[in-house]
Structures are given as C-alpha cells and as structure tokens.
Amino acid sequence: MVLKYLLRKEFTQIRRNSFLPRLIIVFPIMVMCVMPWVMNMEVKNIVVDVVDNDRSTQSQRLVHEIEANNYFVFHGQQPTYAAALSNIEHSTSDAIVVIPQHYSRDLVLGRTPQVLVAANAVNGTKGSIGSAYLSQVVIARASPSAASVQSQVSTLYLYNKQLDFKRFMIPALFAIVMMLMTGYLPTLNIVGEKEAGTIEQINVTPVSKWTFILAKLIPYWIIAFFVVTVCLLLSWGIYGIVPAGSIALVYLLAMLLALFFSSFGLIVSNYSDTMQQAIFVMWFFVVMLLLLSGLFTPTRSMPYAVYLTTYVNPVSYFIEAMRTVCIRGGDMGSIYHQVLALLGIGLLMSMWAVQSYKKNC
Amino acid sequence: MNAIEVNNLSRRYGKVQALKAVSFSVERGELFGIIGPDGAGKTTLYRILCSLLLPDEGTASVNGYDVVSGMKEIRRRVGYMPGRFSLYQDLTVEENLRFFATLFGTTIEENYDSIKAIYTQIEPFRKRRTGALSGGMKQKLALCCALVHQPSVLFLDEPTTGVDPVSRKEFWEMLSQLKEREMTIVASTPYLDEVRMCERVAFLSEGRIRGIGTPDDILTTFRDTFNPPAIENPEAGTKSNENAIEVKHLVKAFGSFHAVDDISFTVRKGEIFGFLGANGAGKTTAMRMLTGLSQPTDGNGKVAGFDIRTEYEQIKKHIGYMSQKFSLYEDLTVAENISLFAGIYGMDDGEIRRKTSDLLDRLDFSAHRNTLVSSLPLGWKQKLAFSVSIFHDPHVVFLDEPTGGVDPATRRQFWKLIYDAAKQGITVFVTTHYMDEAEYCDRISIMVDGKIKALGTPEELKQKLGQPDMDHVFTFLARQATRCAD
Numbered sequence: 001m002v003l004k005y006l007l008r009k010e011f012t013q014i015r016r017n018s019f020l021p022r023l024i025i026v027f028p029i030m031v032m033c034v035m036p037w038v039m040n041m042e043v044k045n046i047v048v049d050v051v052d053n054d055r056s057t058q059s060q061r062l063v064h065e066i067e068a069n070n071y072f073v074f075h076g077q078q079p080t081y082a083a084a085l086s087n088i089e090h091s092t093s094d095a096i097v098v099i100p101q102h103y104s105r106d107l108v109l110g111r112t113p114q115v116l117v118a119a120n121a122v123n124g125t126k127g128s129i130g131s132a133y134l135s136q137v138v139i140a141r142a143s144p145s146a147a148s149v150q151s152q153v154s155t156l157y158l159y160n161k162q163l164d165f166k167r168f169m170i171p172a173l174f175a176i177v178m179m180l181m182t183g184y185l186p187t188l189n190i191v192g193e194k195e196a197g198t199i200e201q202i203n204v205t206p207v208s209k210w211t212f213i214l215a216k217l218i219p220y221w222i223i224a225f226f227v228v229t230v231c232l233l234l235s236w237g238i239y240g241i242v243p244a245g246s247i248a249l250v251y252l253l254a255m256l257l258a259l260f261f262s263s264f265g266l267i268v269s270n271y272s273d274t275m276q277q278a279i280f281v282m283w284f285f286v287v288m289l290l291l292l293s294g295l296f297t298p299t300r301s302m303p304y305a306v307y308l309t310t311y312v313n314p315v316s317y318f319i320e321a322m323r324t325v326c327i328r329g330g331d332m333g334s335i336y337h338q339v340l341a342l343l344g345i346g347l348l349m350s351m352w353a354v355q356s357y358k359k360n361c
Numbered sequence: 362m363n364a365i366e367v368n369n370l371s372r373r374y375g376k377v378q379a380l381k382a383v384s385f386s387v388e389r390g391e392l393f394g395i396i397g398p399d400g401a402g403k404t405t406l407y408r409i410l411c412s413l414l415l416p417d418e419g420t421a422s423v424n425g426y427d428v429v430s431g432m433k434e435i436r437r438r439v440g441y442m443p444g445r446f447s448l449y450q451d452l453t454v455e456e457n458l459r460f461f462a463t464l465f466g467t468t469i470e471e472n473y474d475s476i477k478a479i480y481t482q483i484e485p486f487r488k489r490r491t492g493a494l495s496g497g498m499k500q501k502l503a504l505c506c507a508l509v510h511q512p513s514v515l516f517l518d519e520p521t522t523g524v525d526p527v528s529r530k531e532f533w534e535m536l537s538q539l540k541e542r543e544m545t546i547v548a549s550t551p552y553l554d555e556v557r558m559c560e561r562v563a564f565l566s567e568g569r570i571r572g573i574g575t576p577d578d579i580l581t582t583f584r585d586t587f588n589p590p591a592i593e594n595p596e597a598g599t600k601s602n603e604n605a606i607e608v609k610h611l612v613k614a615f616g617s618f619h620a621v622d623d624i625s626f627t628v629r630k631g632e633i634f635g636f637l638g639a640n641g642a643g644k645t646t647a648m649r650m651l652t653g654l655s656q657p658t659d660g661n662g663k664v665a666g667f668d669i670r671t672e673y674e675q676i677k678k679h680i681g682y683m684s685q686k687f688s689l690y691e692d693l694t695v696a697e698n699i700s701l702f703a704g705i706y707g708m709d710d711g712e713i714r715r716k717t718s719d720l721l722d723r724l725d726f727s728a729h730r731n732t733l734v735s736s737l738p739l740g741w742k743q744k745l746a747f748s749v750s751i752f753h754d755p756h757v758v759f760l761d762e763p764t765g766g767v768d769p770a771t772r773r774q775f776w777k778l779i780y781d782a783a784k785q786g787i788t789v790f791v792t793t794h795y796m797d798e799a800e801y802c803d804r805i806s807i808m809v810d811g812k813i814k815a816l817g818t819p820e821e822l823k824q825k826l827g828q829p830d831m832d833h834v835f836t837f838l839a840r841q842a843t844r845c846a847d
Contacts, residue, residue, distance in 0.1 A: 197688070205677055206678040
C-alpha cells in the first residue's frame with residue numbers, strides 16, 4: 001500500500017514539472033508527423049544535366065523523355081562535358097548524360113551508340129539508383145526490344161505494395177519513443193533525487209527496494225503506454241497506416257522493450273552520482289543500440305563481427321518483430337523468437353538493476 | 362571617502378519586495394556585518410553591490426564607482442564569496458585557485474604574499490580534489506580564490522554556515538588579518554560570536570534596515586531576535602534506564618582510513634543526545650551506520666533494540682531522520698509531503714488526514730497547507746521537516762545539523778519542538794555546530810579524529826576540562842585533532 005503514496009507523489013511531481021507534461025504531448029506528435037518524411041531512403045529529384053553532341057530528332061526525344069520523368073529534375077543542356085562536370089562539382093546537379101555524335105545515325109544503322117551516364121556518388125545510394133534509372137530510360141529509348149524484354153519480367157512487391165518507405169519506418173520509430181519515455185526519463189528522475197538529497201530520506205524509511213523501483217517505473221510505463229497509443233492513432237490518422245497484425249502484439253513488444261530500457265536506465269542511475277554523468281552514459285549506449293539495431297540500415301549488410309552484436313541488441317529484436325507484425329501481419333508464432341530474446345535480455349537487466357540498487361552499503 | 366555608499370536601494374522580484382529603501386555607508390578598511398534572518402534580502406544586496414544584479418531604484422557605489430555604470434571597474438576591485446561553495450568540486454585545490462587567478466588576468470605566484478597566510482594552511486592538500494575537502498577547508502580555499510586578485514573590497518555571504526566552531530574561529534582570525542591591510546570587508550553571519558567581531562553591523566529584515574550600530578547596540582536593541590531567553594529543559598534527570606541506542610567498538614574504515622575509529626556509547630530512552638565534532642571528525646559516517654544506510658566495518662550496535670548489522674530494515678521502521686540537505690520534496694505542498702511520509706510508514710488516509718490537521722494547527726501552519734515547500738522560508742522548512750520526521754512516532758529521531766543557516770530566534774523555536782518530542786518519549790540524537798544548542802542537550806559526546814574524546818552532561822564536561830562554556834570545551838578538544846580534516 002506504500003506504493004500508492006509513492007505513485008501519487010511521482011505523478012504529482014511529473015504534473016508540476018514545467019517541462020515533462022509538454023514533452024509527453026509534443027514528443028509523439030513530432031516523431032509521427034516529421035520523422036516518417038525525413039527518415040526516407042527513397043531517391044527522388046535527381047538533378048540531371050544533358051550534353052547533347054548529336055542534336056538530332058532521336059537525341060532530342062531522349063532529352064524530352066528525361067525531362068518528362070518524375071524522378072529527374074532537368075537542369076538544362078550543357079555545351080560540353082566539362083561544363084556539366086563543373087555543375088556537379090558545385091553540387092548544382094547530380095548526374096550527367098552525354099549523348100555521342102552520330103547517335104541518331106548509329107541507331108538507324110543498327111550499331112550500338114555509347115551513351116555516357118556519370119553520377120555523383122558521394123551518396124552511394126543516390127548515385128547508383130540515379131544512374132540505374134537513367135540507363136533504364138536510355139536503353140528503353142535506344143532499343144525498344146530491350147524494353148519489351150523488361151516488360152515480360154513481372155515483379156511482384158510483397159507486403160508493401162506501393163514501396164512506401166513510411167510503412168517500413170513507422171514501426172521502428174516506436175523504439176525511439178520507448179527509449180526516451182522509459183529509459184531516459186526515469187533515470188534522470190532518480191539521479192535528480194540523488195542530487196537533491198531526497199533519496200537519502202527515502203533510504204532511511206522502511207520502503208523496500210522493489211517498492212521504490214516500481215514507484216519510479218510504473219508512471220513512465222503508463223506514460224509510454226499512452227504515448228504508443230497516440231502514435232498508433234496518429235499513424236492511422238495521418239498516413240492511413242495501421243498494423244497489419246494484432247495490436248496486442250504491438251503493445252506486448254513495446255512493454256518488453258520498456259522492461260529493457262527502464263532496467264538499463266536504473267542500472268545507469270545506480271552507478272552515477274550526477275545528472276551529467278547519467279546523461280552521457282545513457283547517450284553513449286543509446287546511440288550504439290540504435291545505430292546497430294537496423295533502424296536505419298539493413299543489419300545483414302554490416303560486417304559480420306558487428307552483425308553478431310545484433311544478437312544481444314534488444315532494439316534490433318524489437319524492430320525486427322515490430323516490422324514483422326506491422327507490415328507482414330505476423331502472429332505470435334512468427335515472432336516468438338524475438339519475444340523470448342527481448343524477455344530474456346529484459347529480465348537479465350532488471351535483475352542487475354535490482355541487485356545494484358543498494359539501500360545499505 | 363567611504364568605500365561603499367548605498368542610497369535608497371530597492372529591488373523586487375515579481376511580487377516579492379526583496380529590498381526596500383536601503384541606505385548605509387561603509388568606511389574604507391571597516392569590517393561591516395549584515396545580519397538578519399533567512400530571506401531578509403542579504404544575498405540580493407550582495408549581488409547588487411557586486412554589479413551582478415541591477416537595482417530597481419536608488420544608487421549604490423563601491424570604491425567611488427557606481428554599480429550600474431562602473432560595472433567593469435567594480436568587478437576588478439571586489440572579491441565575492443557566495444554562501445554556497447563557489448568552487449569546482451572536480452578540480453584540485455591548486456587548479457581552482459589558478460583558475461580564479463587566470464580569470465582576473467593574474468597568477469598565484471604574483472599574489473602569493475597576499476594570500477600566503479591563508480593558503481599555507483591548505484597548501485599541503487593542493488593536489489586534492491576540492492570535493493573531498495571538509496567544509497572548513499573549502500571555505501578557506503573559497504576565501505583564497507576571492508582574494509587572489511587583491512581586491513580592495515571583500516563581500517562574504519554567510520561564509521561559515523555549516524562549518525565547525527574551530528574552523529570558524531580560524532576563518533575570522535584571517536579576516537582580522539585582512540583588515541589590517543586596509544581591506545574593506547562586508548560579511549553576513551548567523552553566529553552571534555562572529556557578529557561581535559564586526560565593527561558595525563546593520564540588521565536587515567524583510568528588505569529593510571532596522572538598525573545600524575555597534576554589535577552590542579544592535580544585539581541589545583533586537584534582543585528578541587538575537588538573544589531570546591534561553592529555554593529550560595523541562596524535565597532533566599528523569600530518564601528511564603532503558604537504552605535506545607547502544608554502540609560498542611564501532612568502526613567504519615574506508616581502505617586504511619578509519620573514519621569512525623572504535624567508538625562506544627549508549628543513549629537512554631527519551632534522552633536528547635548531542636553528537637558533536639569538527640567537520641570531518643566522522644559524525645555523519647557514524648550516523649549513517651546507526652540509521653541503517655551503511656554497514657559497520659567492525660563492532661556492533663543496537664538502535665531501538667535492533668542490530669545495526671542485520672536488522673537495519675527493522676530499525677528503519679522505528680526511527681525518524683532529518684538531514685542537513687533538505688529532506689522534504691520542494692515541488693510538493695506541505696500536506697502532500699506529510700501524507701507521503703506518513704503513507705510510507707503505513708498510516709491510512711483517515712489517520713493521515715486527522716494527524717495532518719492536528720500537526721498544522723499545532724505549528725500554526727494551517728494557512729500554508731497547500732503551499733509548495735520550495736516557497737517556504739528556511740526556518741519553516743526545517744520545522745516542518747522535523748515534524749514530518751517524528752510524524753510516525755518513532756523511538757529515535759536522528760537530526761543531522763538540523764538548524765544550519767537560521768537566526769537564533771528560529772533556532773530556539775526549533776528546540777522547543779525537540780523538547781516536545783523528548784517529552785513524548787522520543788529519543789533525540791542530534792549533531793550541531795552551534796554550541797548554545799549543545800548546552801540544551803541532556804548529554805553530549807565530542808568526536809575528534811573518529812574517536813569520542815569526551816562524553817557527559819554539558820556541566821560535567823565544563824568542570825572536568827576546566828573551561829567556562831561549551832564553546833571553549835569544543836575548541837579545547839578539537840584543537841587536539843592531528844589528522845587533517847576529512
């Protein structure tokens with residue numbers, strides 16, 4: 001019953017805080033309204049310069065085709081390759097198409113004219129995808145037969161039919177929400193009490209370890225639950241994206257991740273004496289966990305040694321399972337592996353957390 | 362020309378009038394005291410004089426420079442030591458001093474002579490982290506830092522709060538040395554013996570100057586505040602023979618350092634036991650063991666009948682605790698704080714409501730039931746914190762420097778509460794740096810270098826050591842300390 005009084009205190013303190021209530025409202029809105037648009041790997045708006053050395057009807061057609069394509073922004077015709085290259089050097093364009101002399105004549109005579117596509121590959125993805133798009137357009141124009149071969153290969157996109165990147169990102173964004181709400185906030189709260197000296201006062205009372213820890217975590221779990229709900233509603237309202245699988249599984253995964261993050265936060269707070277220390281330690285681990293989790297980059301393309309770390313990275317399990325449930329509509333059977341892993345890591349961390357909180361030393 | 366001229370100075374923060382039409386002047390080379398209760402406006406006054414804060418009305422000048430227009434000149438000529446430690450806890454003693462010297466474009470070597478008298482006392486520890494120094498040492502270092510650029514005016518905002526009597530004496534001896542060098546010093550203090558060392562004092566209360574004059578004049582005129590009639594311990598000598606605390610050969614060692622070195626004593630039920638010692642003598646460490654926050658390295662003890670090694674969770678149910686750092690939640694209201702701590706000790710809502718009203722009525726506090734603790738004056742917070750710590754009727758209550766930084770009248774009121782608690786049979790275990798408070802205790806112990814050097818009633822100790830009062834007893838014993846503070 002002591003828990004009731006401690007919980008009441010925590011909620012009162014959160015409410016009185018000038019910053020936390022606003023954060024709790026604004027954070028999910030920010031994450032859901034802005035992040036899906038910016039965390040986007042699709043390549044669009046490739047700025048193209050064309051150097052037409054042929055000036056024939058055929059070459060003009062190719063230029064018009066590029067102009068008309070949605071993926072390209074036609075930047076203009078340049079007199080020489082050097083002029084076009086200087087545009088790339090100044091970052092005003094991304095790719096160059098050089099049409100050779102006698103392009104039209106060679107086409108008619110059935111020879112194979114060589115069109116040069118040069119792309120800025122500072123951003124490798126953008127460079128390679130851009131040049132691939134361009135060569136497709138060039139090939140289709142040059143030999144209609146090649147285009148017809150392509151139309152005989154049928155591609156079927158599974159699960160995410162419109163290749164919508166948002167559908168892919170949104171499940172992963174829940175990891176960031178959980179990290180802040182159940183990892184950072186309770187940690188800073190506990191270290192704050194340490195700095196103010198009030199934790200000493202609690203330590204000389206008969207409040208048990210467990211009660212104290214639960215009183216610190218439950219409010220943030222409830223807040224996280226609320227925030228996850230807001231995020232789900234927003235993704236449905238704004239993007240029309242709803243999880244293909246069961247909502248209950250989404251909550252289950254979120255709570256399992258909360259178990260990990262809050263245990264982790266507790267461990268950090270038990271070993272730090274100041275806010276500054278706690279923030280830096282948390283920051284270090286959180287950046288590692290997120291970057292190595294497959295949130296932004298596919299884990300399988302990591303070097304093998306680094307890929308092995310995903311076996312102990314709970315965020316990685318969470319994101320994989322969330323994508324399975326939300327995009328592919330997986331059920332418990334298809335994510336039990338991840339659920340068990342999350343549960344295992346979470347319990348291990350929470351045992352350490354309780355062990356390292358010392359009322360008497 | 363006067364070193365400091367203040368005319369009609371006013372300053373308000375929102376609704377609060379911090380200073381109202383304050384005027385006074387300080388002569389060059391004078392040791393001027395500003396005294397008054399917590400929240401009287403002392404810190405605001407200091408900040409305005411150091412050109413850190415702009416006055417709303419009125420003018421002030423330091424060394425002939427106006428605090429508004431002559432900001433740069435003033436900052437080069439004054440030294441300011443704020444009440445809370447202004448040092449970097451993670452830097453060493455020497456690094457701190459060098460940093461402050463660099464700020465003023467000078468070096469330690471250049472001004473070594475001017476700080477020598479003080480700095481030689483802490484120089485042996487110059488490689489030590491400031492955070493690991495005791496309170497008295499930190500104050501000496503802070504003073505060095507304020508003096509390193511050879512200021513001609515020195516502002517000291519309660520420099521000795523939380524410092525033991527011996528270190529305080531040394532500190533004030535240093536100030537009188539500085540005075541000989543024609544330095545103007547403005548200092549505030551809650552200690553009466555320090556007030557008497559000033560040449561003139563101004564009594565500031567609720568933002569107004571109530572009087573300026575020699576210390577004796579002021580202390581006599583405002584007798585009620587500064588020297589209220591001593592309170593009588595209502596029932597001396599009628600304690601039961603049961604022991605509330607028993608300690609035998611208690612040791613706490615950190616590596617090879619024995620913070621508490623083999624102490625033994627008993628405290629009877631209902632007794633008020635004063636646990637004195639210089640900063641760093643091991644008081645807090647001993648108290649942490651008795652309250653179940655830390656495990657003894659050796660020896661044993663019982664509090665309220667429970668073993669401090671094994672039954673510390675049981676002990677916690679039967680004790681109350683109030684520490685020098687604030688033990689109430691500043692962002693909760695008075696009533697919320699009470700109900701939180703009462704709830705922790707297992708009272709139900711009905712009982713809490715009834716007892717809360719009782720308590721607030723008794724303290725004459727009912728109007729502030731829903732006031733945030735952060736907006737209460739220090740003295741009230743302390744009274745409230747004490748009342749909360751005995752709200753669940755514990756067997757023993759531990760008070761760690763409960764009355765730091767408040768004026769004598771407020772401290773007397775606080776001690777009335779302690780006597781009330783003792784009357785109810787609660788054993789009171791208290792540490793303090795105020796020697797007048799030591800006289801109020803039934804029995805006291807004085808700790809030096811981790812050992813108890815004296816134990817008995819205040820009268821017994823005075824007779825045994827042939828000293829006129831507790832202050833002398835304490836100084837006599839604490840001067841024997843051989844180990845460096847901390």
